[in-house]
Amino acid sequence: MNHESFDRMLTIAGKTTLEGDASVRHSLLAVSQQAKRESHRSRQQVKNFVPLIALGALALTGAAAAWMTSVQPDVLVPVAYTTDAGQSFECVIYLEVPDPELRAYLQATDWDGVGQRIYDHALAASLAANIDDLSFDSTVERESWEWFAASDEFTVGSVPAELLPANDVVAASDSSCTGDLH
Secondary structure: OOHHHHHHHHHHHOOOOOOOOOHHHHHHHHHHHHHHHHHHHHHHHHHHHHHHHHHHHHHOOOOOOOOOOOOOOOEEEEEEEEEEOOOEEEEEEEEOOHHHHHHHHHHHHHOOOHHHHHHHHHHHHHHOOOOOOOOOOOOOHHHHHHHHHHHHHHHHHHOHHHHHOOOOOOOOEEEEOOOOOO
């Protein structure tokens, strides 16, 4: 917008034009300069925030990496299965096993086919009556529960009774499996 078009708008509105009143021109110039300073300041503030955002993202990435590596896996259980809909999945179950004898047993276990056995068991359990009286908010939540219960049963639950220590079998576990059943 130039001076003439602004003057026309002021004239139509019945106000004093820029050329007709020096105080209007002075006030408008002051507002314009203030807007320019504010505009520059907000760009500067954004420039100041960029390093802070980058540091925050880096910290978050570091925290995620620390969480992801919190399980020091001694045993990797490869899982592969195909759903009833024909979709194939591959993932890994990570077990941290402190007992040396138990660790050796699990490391020597042939895990071939365990993924399909976990899937088949979880699917059947998710379709059966809920005998544990557990409350689930959705079918997906129930299926997820059954998947992880079956994965525990077919991995840690496969340990012979004579090898079971007095304490827990695993110190920690994690999985890249999502437990999708369909």
